[in-house]
Amino acid sequence: MDKKLKDYYDGLLSPEEEIEVQKWLSVHGREDGVSDTLRELFDGEEKLSGEQLLYKRIVPEKKSFWRSRMMAACVAGLLAVGAASPVAYFIGRKDVPAQIAEVEWFEYKVPAGENHRMVLPDSSEIYLNAGSRITYPSRFDGNERKVFIDGEVYANITSDPEHPFIINSGDTRLKVYGTTFNYKTYSESECVEVLLLKGSVSLDVNVGGEMRTVQMAPGYMVQYDRKTRSVDMQSFDQTNYRAFSEKHSFHFFNLTMSDIALDLSRYFGVRIVVQDEKLAKTHFYAYFTNNETLDQILSSMNTDRKMKIKSSDGVIYLSSR
Numbered sequence: 001m002d003k004k005l006k007d008y009y010d011g012l013l014s015p016e017e018e019i020e021v022q023k024w025l026s027v028h029g030r031e032d033g034v035s036d037t038l039r040e041l042f043d044g045e046e047k048l049s050g051e052q053l054l055y056k057r058i059v060p061e062k063k064s065f066w067r068s069r070m071m072a073a074c075v076a077g078l079l080a081v082g083a084a085s086p087v088a089y090f091i092g093r094k095d096v097p098a099q100i101a102e103v104e105w106f107e108y109k110v111p112a113g114e115n116h117r118m119v120l121p122d123s124s125e126i127y128l129n130a131g132s133r134i135t136y137p138s139r140f141d142g143n144e145r146k147v148f149i150d151g152e153v154y155a156n157i158t159s160d161p162e163h164p165f166i167i168n169s170g171d172t173r174l175k176v177y178g179t180t181f182n183y184k185t186y187s188e189s190e191c192v193e194v195l196l197l198k199g200s201v202s203l204d205v206n207v208g209g210e211m212r213t214v215q216m217a218p219g220y221m222v223q224y225d226r227k228t229r230s231v232d233m234q235s236f237d238q239t240n241y242r243a244f245s246e247k248h249s250f251h252f253f254n255l256t257m258s259d260i261a262l263d264l265s266r267y268f269g270v271r272i273v274v275q276d277e278k279l280a281k282t283h284f285y286a287y288f289t290n291n292e293t294l295d296q297i298l299s300s301m302n303t304d305r306k307m308k309i310k311s312s313d314g315v316i317y318l319s320s321r
Contacts, residue, residue, distance in 0.1 A: 104138040110151070112269035115245055120147070124165065126155040127245040131186070131266035152184040154243040159199075172224065173204040182243060186266075189259045192224040195251075197238060205231060221253060242289040250288040250297065257282050260301075261318065268294045275319040279307060 004017070109132070110116045116128045121139045128134060132151020140146075145165045157165045159178025167174040169185040172192050179199020185192045194203050196216045203214045205224045214222050214231060221236045242249035248267070252260050258280040261272040274280040288297055298309055298316075310317045 103141060105135060106138065107133065107135045109133040112266055117245070120145075122158045122160065122163075122165075124155060124157045126153050127243065128153055129184075129244050129267070130269075149183070149185065150187050152182070152186065152244065154182045154245055156180050157199075171206050171226065175202045175204070177201065186262065189262055190225060190227050191255055191259050192226065193221065193253070195221045195236060195241070197241075207231060223254070240287055240289075242287075246289070248291050250286075250292075252284050252286045254283050254285050256280060257284065257318065260284060264294060264297065270294065270314065270316060272316045272318065275317055279318060279320045 007017075108116070108118070108128070110128045110130055112130050114130055116132075117125070118128070118134075119125055120136060122145055124145075126134075128149075129152035132149065132153065134151075134153070135148040137146075140163065143163060145160070145163050146168060147166070148168045150169060153167070155176075157176045157179055161177065165176040165178075167176065167183060169183075169192075170187055172185055174181075174183055174194065177200045179201055180197040181199070181201055182195040182197075183193070192203075192205070194201065194216065196218050198218055200218075201216050203216065203222055203224070205212050205214070207229050212231065214233060216222060216233070219235050219238055220233055222231065222233045224231050236253060241251060244250065250263065250267075252263075255263075257274055261274050264270075265272045284301055286301060288300070292300070294316075298307075298318075301307070302309060306321055308319045308321050310319075
């Protein structure tokens with residue numbers, strides 16, 4: 001079983017094998033021999049502080065995600081549940097300070113076709129769009145209020161200048177000073193986008209191996225292209241803007257069809273395939289704020305008839321004419 005635990009820790013098992021290990025850990029995770037094996041696995045990593053080790057476990061990447069699941073199952077006796085349900089991860093180690101070890105971490109993923117409102121421990125209100133995932137603590141400790149997000153979030157963050165709100169999302173980081181904004185940072189999309197409506201935020205991006213910080217003011221939008229490493233900031237019309245939580249609104253500000261197809265696929269729960277590179281790289285600028293259907297959105301984007309739309313076996317295929 002030791003080898004299987006190590007393979008599980010390293011993310012080498014199949015989904016079926018992972019489930020079996022989770023079930024086994026929920027029963028045997030507290031036994032001395034199992035605890036010793038798990039401790040050896042974790043102690044074999046580079047030396048980190050207690051807080052660094054905690055955050056290393058819950059960053060939403062595949063290996064870290066499964067490692068946190070394993071520790072949750074053996075230490076807290078929890079089993080992973082459905083993807084759309086919140087999962088508690090409690091990381092327990094002797095070298096973690098008590099004020100950190102007592103914090104529970106939760107993950108929530110929003111199913112396709114839905115959005116979800118939640119209130120964080122500091123009373124900040126956030127809306128998560130379809131296919132988004134958030135990892136957040138049961139309470140905020142330390143000098144910063146940190147969460148991890150993969151997806152799109154519309155948020156009203158409680159102002160607390162002494163404890164800035166930090167959103168970590170892989171290659172970008174948003175630092176919030178008490179504000180209202182929309183932040184789109186799906187890991188599979190090329191474009192990371194921030195729209196600031198009130199307050200102040202700064203976006204950290206990795207441009208050519210160097211971190212670049214972009215300070216924003218209300219009424220401005222920043223787009224970071226992961227493929228070209230370019231960063232662009234421009235103003236946008238707030239009077240026409242509607243959050244995605246209002247009437248299922250969409251805004252496509254100079255986005256490529258490849259990213260738009262991903263957004264529409266997540267929201268409508270339908271696979272959309274862009275069949276040629278020319279169309280995939282074509283940029284569009286459009287608002288949809290009246291609960292439009294997928295057919296209406298695609299039809300509106302095809303008023304010049306330069307796009308061919310075909311549906312087959314539940315899949316929508318888009319191509320250039």
